Amino acid sequence: MSRTAERIFLGGAVLPLTEPGAQAEALAVSAGRILAVGSTEEVLRLRAAHTQIVDLKGRALLPGFVDAHMHLVSHGLKEIGYYLDLSEARSREEALERVRERVRERGPGEWVLGRGWDESRWPENRYITRDELDEVAPYNPVTLVRVDGHILVANTQAFELVALEATPEEFDAQTGLLRERAAWAFLAELRPSSGEIEEAILAAQKRAHALGITCVHDVVTPEHVRAYLKLHKQGKLTLRVRLNVGVEHLDALVELGLGSEFGDDRLRLGAVKVFADGSIGARNAALLEPYADDPSTRGKLNYPQEELNALVKRAHEAGFQLMIHAIGDRAIGAVLTALERAGVTPEDRPRIEHFELPTEEHLERAARLGVIASMQPNFVQWSGPGSLYEERLGPERDRRIDPHRQVLEREIPLAFGSDGMPFGPLYGIRCVLEAPQEPQRLTMEEALRAYTWGGAYAGFQEGELGTLEPGKRADLVVLTEDPLRALPPEYRVERVYSAGELVFP
Ligand SMILES: [Zn+2]
Incomplete structure (x- = not known):
């Protein structure tokens, strides 16, 4: 790495998000990576004749957001009017x-x-x-x-x-x-054409950058993979995309000898995705006790326990990270059992998606297994008095849904994503700051970290992404105000860089 900076950011709040309270004054970039983070004086030592100085004018510089759970193509298809x-x-x-x-x-x-x-x-x-x-x-x-x-x-x-x-x-x-x-x-049966998918990805990528996002963990079909590869070859991908693939493709992947982390720093194969249950809105999230507004049902597990165990074991033994959708307490329990039986360890970084209604016992088992809680802060929009969750689950269960606070207290890695409802981290962060239930609430710094480092960790990329540290990729977002001082919506995304290149506006 060259020892002089191509670009130096100074004159604002630099938030490395490495640990609580971490602050710096300046950041230098070279060859797509962060060269230094520190005081203005230290960083300016890396200045050369060609160095561009970017005055932040009191704005804030943060790591680019990682949306750890997104359906990018669906979003893009909306953007293009499909x-x-x-x-x-x-x-x-x-x-x-x-x-x-x-x-x-x-x-x-x-x-x-x-x-x-x-x-x-x-x-x-x-x-x-x-x-x-x-x-x-x-x-x-x-x-x-x-x-x-x-x-x-x-x-x-x-x-x-x-x-x-x-x-x-x-x-x-x-x-x-x-x-x-x-x-x-x-x-x-109603699939869009390959051209429409490519167009959708480019539109969604543009939107992602405008929202401050530099990396997305997408859930993809083979058609999506083909479109991503084509765009990547053409040099049109400025977003980093982790391709998580449905378990129905596991056989094909195993046959080819592919596993998680195949690919490069822009586009790589992620986890195998399994759905253990449905959603609370549709009353098919699998609950231990019946729904409050329909006592005839406890929702539904998509697989009997034995079948789930076998599926998880096979994916795990084939070298895949697991990404398992589980919302209800009964589904979360079943998934934890399947992970335990498969011999999954913290090094495998198994993910549970949504993880909405864990019990105390589930939190303990998840912590022991090294489960990553991949949660959506925006989901608390359906919680609170008079809400959908309260109606479906009753007040007692609604009070303990989406317990981000307990997850952090148990030292369970927390990765935030939007699931596209709606797309964008700032909305979700605002949701957890103002969440209706106490266990849902986080501090701004905790929420920011879950939306940066959390996703990077869930994608085995915390050595490259997720914080501002020397040697990491220069994926950066400039917010109009220091979020630790101002409250949303007082701040907006102003500029976004991917590998040191401006991608928004
Ligand atoms: Zn989803």
Whole structure:
């Protein structure tokens, strides 16, 4: 590494996020990496004739954010208008009105694919039905996916075009509602083209940078992998992407001899993803006790314990990191058992995604196993008095959902991600600062660290990313104010660098 700086940042708050209270005055960059972090005087010793000085003018410099759980292509497809974004719809009528508008724009026969609806935010708290969709779209196939991705509703035209194989448990013909695997199988029939996927990735990458994100842990399909590889070859990837792959592809990966960490610093193979249960919104997160608003169900484990054990063992023995979606307490327990049986150790860094309702005992077992809690601070938007979680779970369980504080107290590594609901770290950070339940709340510094170092650690990249330290990649974000002093939304993302190159604006 050259001993002179290409660029020096000074005149603001430099937050290395290495340990509580860490502060510096200046940072030097050379050849895409951080050359030095320290006092202005120390860092200026690395100045040469060619060195560019960037005056932060009181702004803050932080490590780029790592979104540890994202569905980047889905987000990008919304950005390019492939999906109709219903996340802002404030009522069922408004969502239906957007469908009506889209139908008018597209003309008869064209697919309308909506995403992001959330009936728990609507005054009349219920799902859209097939009949209602038929009414606004009698001549267009329409499919609307719920915000959690576990439920969709479709109309008659859509059911006529897509062959459906589903159990009565997963498909209600009357309401047009599809759940879980039946929903995903249905969606798989409506795949965007490779060109649309590439366009979506580029649009989402641009959005990611605008949100201060320099690295994303994505959950991908083979089509996504092909598009990423093509864009990477063309030199168009400025985001670092960890490719987490569904367990249905495990055989193919094992056959090829591939394992986690194959790839380079921009694009690399991550974990194998397994879904142990569903979501609270869809009442299919697996709970130990029945749902408060439907005592007939405790949700559902996607695999019997023995099957989950075998799956986890196989992925682990093939050299894969595990990334297991588990929301309900019953699912979290089942996943911990499967990890224990498979002989997973802290060095393997197993991840549990969402990890929303662990018991005290689960926290203890997770800490012992070295489980990474990959949580979404923005999910607390559904918690608190009168919320969706309170309705589904009752006040007692709602008070102990998303316990970020307990996770940190147990020294369980905490990685934050958005899961795209909505995309962006600053919103999620604000959520945990103002969280309705005490165990959900974190300090700004803790939240920032979970959104930087936490993701880097979950991706085995804490030696390269996640803090501002000499030798690490110069993935940097400039915020308009020091977040340790100002409260969101008083600060915004102003500039973002990836490997020392400006990628936003
Ligand atoms: Zn997700």
